[in-house]
Amino acid sequence: MSDTHAQTVPFVRETMLPPADPPLREAGAVRWLRENLFSGPANTVLTILGFLIIWFLVSHFWDWIAHSVWNADSLADCRRIIAETWGEGARGACWAVIRERWNQYVFGFYPVELYWRPTMAFGLLFVALTPVLFSASVMIRRIVLVLTTVLTLWAMTVLGAPAVWLAFAAVVLVGALAVSERRVSWLLVFSILYPLMGVWFLWGGSAWGPVMVLMGPVLGWIAWRLLSGLSPMAAAVAALVVPVLWWLLYAGTAARDAEALVSLAIPAVASDRFGGFLLSITIGVAGIAMSLPLGIVLALARRSDMFLVKSLAVIFIEFIRGVPLIALLFVASLLLNYFLPPGTTFDIILRVIIMVTLFAAAYMAEVIRGGLAALPKGQYEAADALGLDYWKAQRLIVLPQALKISIPGIVSTFIGMFKDTTLVTFVGLYDPLKSMSDAVRASTSWKGIYWEPYIFVGAIFFLICFGMSRYSMYLERRLARDHR
Amino acid sequence: MSEDSTRRIDRSQMHISTEVAIDIRNMNKWYGSFHVLRDIDLTVHRGERIVIAGPSGSGKSTLIRCINRLEEHQSGHIVVDGIELTNDIKNIDKVRSEVGMVFQHFNLFPHLTVLENCTLAPIWVRKQPRRQAEETAMHFLTKVKIPEQAHKYPGQLSGGQQQRVAIARSLCMQPRIMLFDEPTSALDPEMIKEVLDTMIELAEDGMTMICVTHEMGFAQAVANRVIFMDQGQIVEQNEPREFFNNPQSERTKLFLSQILGH
Numbered sequence: 136m137s138d139t140h141a142q143t144v145p146f147v148r149e150t151m152l153p154p155a156d157p158p159l160r161e162a163g164a165v166r167w168l169r170e171n172l173f174s175g176p177a178n179t180v181l182t183i184l185g186f187l188i189i190w191f192l193v194s195h196f197w198d199w200i201a202h203s204v205w206n207a208d209s210l211a212d213c214r215r216i217i218a219e220t221w222g223e224g225a226r227g228a229c230w231a232v233i234r235e236r237w238n239q240y241v242f243g244f245y246p247v248e249l250y251w252r253p254t255m256a257f258g259l260l261f262v263a264l265t266p267v268l269f270s271a272s273v274m275i276r277r278i279v280l281v282l283t284t285v286l287t288l289w290a291m292t293v294l295g296a297p298a299v300w301l302a303f304a305a306v307v308l309v310g311a312l313a314v315s316e317r318r319v320s321w322l323l324v325f326s327i328l329y330p331l332m333g334v335w336f337l338w339g340g341s342a343w344g345p346v347m348v349l350m351g352p353v354l355g356w357i358a359w360r361l362l363s364g365l366s367p368m369a370a371a372v373a374a375l376v377v378p379v380l381w382w383l384l385y386a387g388t389a390a391r392d393a394e395a396l397v398s399l400a401i402p403a404v405a406s407d408r409f410g411g412f413l414l415s416i417t418i419g420v421a422g423i424a425m426s427l428p429l430g431i432v433l434a435l436a437r438r439s440d441m442f443l444v445k446s447l448a449v450i451f452i453e454f455i456r457g458v459p460l461i462a463l464l465f466v467a468s469l470l471l472n473y474f475l476p477p478g479t480t481f482d483i484i485l486r487v488i489i490m491v492t493l494f495a496a497a498y499m500a501e502v503i504r505g506g507l508a509a510l511p512k513g514q515y516e517a518a519d520a521l522g523l524d525y526w527k528a529q530r531l532i533v534l535p536q537a538l539k540i541s542i543p544g545i546v547s548t549f550i551g552m553f554k555d556t557t558l559v560t561f562v563g564l565y566d567p568l569k570s571m572s573d574a575v576r577a578s579t580s581w582k583g584i585y586w587e588p589y590i591f592v593g594a595i596f597f598l599i600c601f602g603m604s605r606y607s608m609y610l611e612r613r614l615a616r617d618h619r
Numbered sequence: 620m621s622e623d624s625t626r627r628i629d630r631s632q633m634h635i636s637t638e639v640a641i642d643i644r645n646m647n648k649w650y651g652s653f654h655v656l657r658d659i660d661l662t663v664h665r666g667e668r669i670v671i672a673g674p675s676g677s678g679k680s681t682l683i684r685c686i687n688r689l690e691e692h693q694s695g696h697i698v699v700d701g702i703e704l705t706n707d708i709k710n711i712d713k714v715r716s717e718v719g720m721v722f723q724h725f726n727l728f729p730h731l732t733v734l735e736n737c738t739l740a741p742i743w744v745r746k747q748p749r750r751q752a753e754e755t756a757m758h759f760l761t762k763v764k765i766p767e768q769a770h771k772y773p774g775q776l777s778g779g780q781q782q783r784v785a786i787a788r789s790l791c792m793q794p795r796i797m798l799f800d801e802p803t804s805a806l807d808p809e810m811i812k813e814v815l816d817t818m819i820e821l822a823e824d825g826m827t828m829i830c831v832t833h834e835m836g837f838a839q840a841v842a843n844r845v846i847f848m849d850q851g852q853i854v855e856q857n858e859p860r861e862f863f864n865n866p867q868s869e870r871t872k873l874f875l876s877q878i879l880g881h
Contacts, residue, residue: 516689517726521740521792522716524708531739535730616730616772 202227205234209580232584233591236575240592243410243565249339249402251296253413255304256336258287260420262311263329266322268606271613276315284308330424337417338406342399343390351378351386406484410565410574412595417484419553422491426552427545429492430499431538435529437504448500455497461561463490468562487559495552502548506541507533539614546607550600567592635666635843639698640796640827641686646695648685655681656692657851665795668828670838670859673848674874679831682848683798686829687718700795716744719789723801725781727773733760733784734769737791745792752791759787763817779810783817790821797821799830835879839863847871 172182202221207213213229221227233240242250261283269275287308291301307325314321331345359374394400409417436448455463467486510533518528538545560569572588575581641663648656655678663669671679684690685697688704688711697704699714728736737756741747747755760766763783765776773781782802789797799818803811815837822828822841832838838845838859845862847855847870855862855871863879866872 511724511726513722513724513726514728517720517722517728519689520687520715520718520720520722521788522712522744523740524712527743531743532728536728539730614730616774 199226199228203230204228205230207231208235210582210584211580229584229587230591232575232581232587236581239575240411240567240571240588240595242413243571244408245404245410245413246402246408248295249404251291251294251300252336252339252401252404254290254294255287255296255300256333257416258283258290258304259307259329259336260333262308262322263326263333265311265315266319266326270319273316273319276319277312280308280312280315284312330421335401337409337413338404339401340403341390341394342401343393347386347390347393348382350389351381354378354381406482409484411567411571414484414559414564415553415556415567416599418488418491418556418559421488422495422552422556423549425488425492426495426499426548429496430503430548431534433496433500434503434507437500438507452497452500455494456501460491460494460555461558463494464558464562466490483562483564487562487564491552491556494555495548498548498551499545502541502544503537505544506537506539509540510537539611542607542611542614546603550603553600553603554596567595634825635664638665639663640665640667640700641829642696642698643686644696646685646692646697648681648690648692655851656685659695659853661846661853663796663827663829665827666825667844668822668826668842669830669844669846670842671829671831671846671848672833672835672838672874672878673854677848678851679848680800683720683800683829683831686796686798687715687720689720712744716740716792717795719792719794719797721782721785721789721797721799721802723804725773725778725785725805727781727785727788729773732770732772733765733776736773736784737788740788741791755793756787756791759790760784762790762820763787764813777810778806779813782806782810782814786814786817786821796827796829799828799832801831801833803832803834833878835863847874849874 173179198221202217202225204213204216204227207216207229208231210229210232213227213231217225217227217229238247238250242253245253261279265276265279269279284305288301288305291304296304311322311325328349331349335342335345355374355378358377359370362370362373433448433452436444437452439445439448464487467490468483471481471486514532514536515528518532523531557566557568560566565571565574568589572585572592575588576584639662641661643659643661646656646659647654659682661682671682673679681690685692685704686699692704700717702710702714704711704714727733728739731739734753734756737760738749738752741752741755742749745752757766757769760769763786765780765783765787768776768780768784773784776784786802802818803814806814811834815834818828818830818837819841830837830842842859844856845859846853847862847866847868849870855866855868857867862871863875866875
């Protein structure tokens with residue numbers, strides 16, 4: 136009793152304590168090593184074990200990488216050079232195959248004299264992506280666009296692009312840079328037009344085709360403007376129906392007639408000439424661009440109060456997720472022909488893109504549904520209480536937050552889908568990993584070479600996927616607002 | 620309790636008109652088979668400040684959430700500003716844009732700045748030009764005394780500041796009725812006063828207010844009517860002095876002794 140009393144004498148603090156630095160123990164590298172590698176017996180053992188494993192791996196591969204040969208005509212030639220230089224029985228990598236066949240890995244069987252076209256399409260892809268991916272930072276946009284401009288124009292020159300197209304690319308690239316400095320949102324117009332432009336550059340043919348496809352939404356908009364005064368419902372229906380009717384009934388003939396009148400054709404390239412990374416990136420980019428919006432719609436549908444909408448979404452998602460992608464690709468390559476009227480040609484790459492998109496969209500929907508579920512109920516209530524209707528609440532309040540939460544999952548799905556594009560080998564397309572390497576090995580010079588092509592293709596896949604992963608981390612950091 | 624923290628207000632300025640703002644008749648609501656609201660009859664005139672009190676689970680929050688249709692009622696009628704709440708989405712959105720609501724947990728939009736929180740609904744629902752919406756927002760942010768925080772994100776503000784932003788956000792829609800759902804329950808004691816002061820100013824401006832709260836000091840100072848609810852029913856309602864000094868029902872007496880008895 137008296138003890139505790141003695142402790143509780145009245146006390147008044149007269150000066151507040153200033154903040155002090157934490158005590159300095161061992162600083163710098165020694166401390167880091169001790170904390171991270173040798174903090175205890177178990178950690179020390181694991182550290183040593185880890186170093187041993189790394190040493191084992193490196194020592195195993197070191198010779199092979201150190202004895203690389205870049206200049207040779209065939210695998211036999213490679214082996215001869217290795218034996219001559221490092222002695223009989225030495226192992227070494229034969230990168231000469233990449234040096235000789237890189238163009239096949241990149242462009243497939245695309246006509247050599249037209250390599251500049253996919254190159255230009257690839258460069259302009261970055262222009263189209265810039266306002267979407269880097270809307271927040273003019274500095275990053277500047278770096279991306281300057282690099283794209285220099286590299287694209289250089290590559291097009293090297294690949295022998297005609298002067299007209301070089302000028303076109305230069306105007307677009309420099310123009311994009313100028314627009315990006317002032318009003319980046321205007322670049323979105325280019326992003327919207329890019330898909331049609333890209334398809335035209337890759338497949339060639341008459342420019343009237345894409346133009347007539349573009350006419351669909353334009354006609355729909357005109358119909359909407361004409362009817363919106365009479366009845367908003369009829370206007371909305373017309374805005375949807377008119378483009379579809381136009382595409383199905385008139386777009387083809389209109390394009391042919393226009394082409395006959397004024398020819399805007401460039402050499403056409405058939406889908407079976409596509410291959411390598413040209414094919415992977417075409418399918419991957421199209422799949423990514425389409426699966427995200429479709430996934431959002433599916434996720435919202437799955438959370439809908441409307442029974443039919445919800446059931447359809449659940450059935451679609453569960454069916455697609457329950458079936459291997461290869462099965463869907465087989466459906467794309469074989470079965471679809473049964474359903475289509477005889478004689479219709481429906482491009483195989485387009486069919487594969489549709490299937491890959493549906494597949495990715497089902498996964499995307501579940502990832503986004505997770506983000507939607509993670510949002511506190513109060514956000515929905517606040518949006519409702521302010522009088523925002525369903526679509527405005529979703530667009531302005533719910534999706535920006537749900538998508539932000541879902542970024543890691545969304546990017547994982549993108550990465551998975553991009554790597555899955557190699558599965559198109561099963562429907563006879565030349566993916567870079569399997570079919571293209573088989574094609575390279577089919578020549579007598581490179582018969583029996585396995586490691587080098589796979590490592591090369593794997594490295595490029597890694598670079599692209601790692602880039603996506605880093606971008607997602609940048610985006611997460613940029614959007615992190617609630618924890619500041 | 621915070622009786623002492625609530626300043627006395629000038630009731631002579633607060634005019635109650637004969638115009639009916641909210642009319643609730645024979646309203647019933649069930650959650651599944653649980654009867655949460657039973658035969659609610661309530662008429663609110665324009666300019667009234669009503670405080671709803673009662674133990675937790677008594678249906679107070681559910682009642683005011685029915686008024687802007689965050690909850691659906693299953694029978695009876697609710698007429699707000701002459702518009703009956705039915706399944707007609709258009710009517711619901713119209714009522715919601717006329718009725719402001721402040722939540723216990725603020726429910727600010729964390730991905731938008733304070734200013735954007737305030738201008739969002741005026742721009743997208745009222746179709747105001749951005750500049751005008753921003754001027755209105757700054758006016759109300761000044762009124763709740765945080766104009767300097769306009770360009771911060773909600774996560775950077777204290778709880779009391781966030782709740783004042785939430786009030787400003789509702790006011791930007793120029794509502795004719797304000798609903799408060801336990802606006803100070805999630806706040807630290809130090810911050811309760813700044814929110815209550817804001818609400819008092821609103822009352823002085825003649826706003827029609829319905830407030831679910833445990834702040835009995837606020838009820839005594841501001842309300843012209845206190846409603847006591849228990850088990851989904853309105854048990855007692857009276858003007859505040861009578862309500863606190865001379866409660867009639869046993870339930871009310873018990874509740875008041877529990878809430879004021881320490």
